[in-house]
Amino acid sequence: xxxxxxxxxxxxxxxxxxxxxxxxxxxxxxxxxxxxxxxxxxxxxxxxxxxxxxxxxxxxxxxxxxxxxxxxxxxxxxxxxxxxxxxxxxxxxxxxxxxxxxxxxxxxxxxxxxxxxxxxxxxxxxxxxxxxxxxxxxxxxxxxxxxxxxxxxxxxxxxxxxxxxxxxxxxxxxxxxxxxxxxxxxxxxxxxxxxxxxxxxxxxxxxxxxxxxxxxxxxxxxxxxxxxxxxxxxxxxxxxxxxxxxxxxxxxxxxxxxxxxxxxxxxxxxxxxxxxxxxxxxxxxxxxxxxxxxxxxxxxxxxxxxxxxxxxxxx
Ligand SMILES: Cc1ncc(COP(=O)(O)O)c(C=O)c1O
Numbered sequence: 001x002x003x004x005x006x007x008x009x010x011x012x013x014x015x016x017x018x019x020x021x022x023x024x025x026x027x028x029x030x031x032x033x034x035x036x037x038x039x040x041x042x043x044x045x046x047x048x049x050x051x052x053x054x055x056x057x058x059x060x061x062x063x064x065x066x067x068x069x070x071x072x073x074x075x076x077x078x079x080x081x082x083x084x085x086x087x088x089x090x091x092x093x094x095x096x097x098x099x100x101x102x103x104x105x106x107x108x109x110x111x112x113x114x115x116x117x118x119x120x121x122x123x124x125x126x127x128x129x130x131x132x133x134x135x136x137x138x139x140x141x142x143x144x145x146x147x148x149x150x151x152x153x154x155x156x157x158x159x160x161x162x163x164x165x166x167x168x169x170x171x172x173x174x175x176x177x178x179x180x181x182x183x184x185x186x187x188x189x190x191x192x193x194x195x196x197x198x199x200x201x202x203x204x205x206x207x208x209x210x211x212x213x214x215x216x217x218x219x220x221x222x223x224x225x226x227x228x229x230x231x232x233x234x235x236x237x238x239x240x241x242x243x244x245x246x247x248x249x250x251x252x253x254x255x256x257x258x259x260x261x262x263x264x265x266x267x268x269x270x271x272x273x274x275x276x277x278x279x280x281x282x283x284x285x286x287x288x289x290x291x292x293x294x295x296x297x298x299x300x301x302x303x304x305x306x307x308x309x310x311x312x313x314x315x
Contacts, residue, residue, distance in 0.1 A: 014091050017044055017051045018167055022175040022298070027268035028261070028281060033293035034181075036284050039172060040301045042273060046083045046111065047304035049168065053191050054084035056164030057153045058092065067151045072097055074145055074152045076137035078129075078188070078232055079108025080303060081155055086115030097150075099141045103129045104231055107307045120144075131217075131225040131236035156189050157240055165195025172196065172298050173203055180204070181295040184284045186212040186233040186253075186276045190242040192300065197246040209247040212283045215254040222252075229255045229312070230275045232302065251286065253279040262305075262313050272305035275313055 010016055020043040025036045041049035061067035073089050075082060076099040089096040096117040100109065103124035112119060120140065124133045138156075145152035155161065172180060183200055185193040193211055200207045213219065214234035217226040225236040230253075255275070262278030265271040280299040288297045308314060 012091050013045055028264055032288050034288040034291040034295040036288050037298045038301050042304035046087045048080045049302055050080045050084035052164035053161035054088045057158050057160045058088050060160035071149045071151050074150050076141035079104040083111040086112045086117040090115045099137045101133050102127055103133050106310050128227050128229055130227050134235045161191040162195040165192045166199050169196040169199025176296055179296050180207050182208040182287055182297040184210045184287055184299040186279050188233045188235050190239040194241050194243055194246055210287050211247050211250045212253050212279050215252040218252050221250040230258050230279055232276045251283045253282045257282045259313050273301040274303050274308045277301045
C-alpha cells in the first residue's frame with residue numbers, strides 16, 4: 001500500500017489547518033435561553049486561528065508572483081501571526097524575519113524561534129501594549145521591507161487574509177446548518193471578524209456581528225487609545241480592514257473581565273484559551289441575554305491557553 005496516496009493521510013502539516021470543533025458552552029451560560037457556541041481554533045497546528053490567515057497570505061502572494069523560491073518573508077507581529085507564519089514558512093522553505101515586542105508572551109516568542117524565524121524584539125514599557133507598541137514595530141518592519149528579495153506580508157493591509165477566514169465562516173454555517181443569529185469577536189487587524197462576517201452576512205444579512213475592543217483602549221467606539229493587557233486586540237489605531245458595512249455594534253470589555261472569564265472557561269468548561277477569547281465570551285453572554293430562546297450565537301476561542309501559561313492569567 002502506498003501510504004502517501006491514502007486520503008486519510010495529510011500530505012503536509014499545512015493540511016491540518018481548519019475544520020476545528022464547535023462546542024456549546026454550558027456552565028458560564030447558566031440562566032441564558034440562547035445557545036452560545038465556541039469555535040475551538042486552538043485545534044489548528046500552532047494553536048491559533050492565525051494559521052488560516054498565514055497560509056492564505058503566503059499562498060495568495062505565491063499565486064500573484066510577489067513571493068518566489070529563495071525570498072525572505074517579513075512581518076511585525078505580537079507573536080500569534082508570527083508563530084503561524086513561521087510554521088507555514090518552515091513547511092514551504094522560506095526564510096522569515098519577525099519584528100515583535102516584549103509586550104507579548106514568552107511562549108509566542110519561543111514558538112517563532114522554534115520554527116526557525118529570525119527575531120528583532122522592541123521593548124515596550126512595563127511589558128504591556130501601549131499606543132506606541134504596534135506603530136513602533138510597524139516603522140521598523142517598513143524599513144526592513146526595503147531589503148532585496150523580501151516580501152512583507154503587512155498584515156494590517158493584507159486583504160488576502162480575509163480569504164483564509166472565509167473558510168472559518170463557511171465551517172460555522174455548515175456546523176449549525178446555517179442557523180447563526182449572532183457572531184461575536186474581538187479585533188486586532190479585524191481580519192478574522194471581517195472574513196467571517198463577509199460569509200455570514202452574505203448568507204443572512206440579519207446575522208448580528210458584534211465586535212469587541214478593550215475598555216481601556218476603545219479607539220473605534222470612543223476614539224481613545226490606552227494601555228491594556230488583552231494580547232492581540234486594541235492596537236491603538238483603526239485597523240484598515242475594518243469595514244463599517246460588515247458589523248452592527250462594538251462593545252468594550254476590560255482586561256480584568258477578560259482575565260476572569262478566561263480562567264472560568266478553563267475551570268468550568270474545560271476550554272483552555274487566551275484573554276482575547278475570554279473577552280469574546282464576556283461580550284457573548286451580554287449579547288445572548290438579549291437574543292432569547294433557541295437562538296444561536298457563535299464566538300471564537302482564538303488560541304490555546306498554552307501560549308499564556310507564563311502570564312498573569314494562569315498565575
Ligand atoms: C490572541 C489574539 N486574539 C485576537 C486577535 C485579533 O484577531 P484579528 O487580527 O483577526 O482581528 C489576535 C490578532 O493578532 C490575537 O493575536
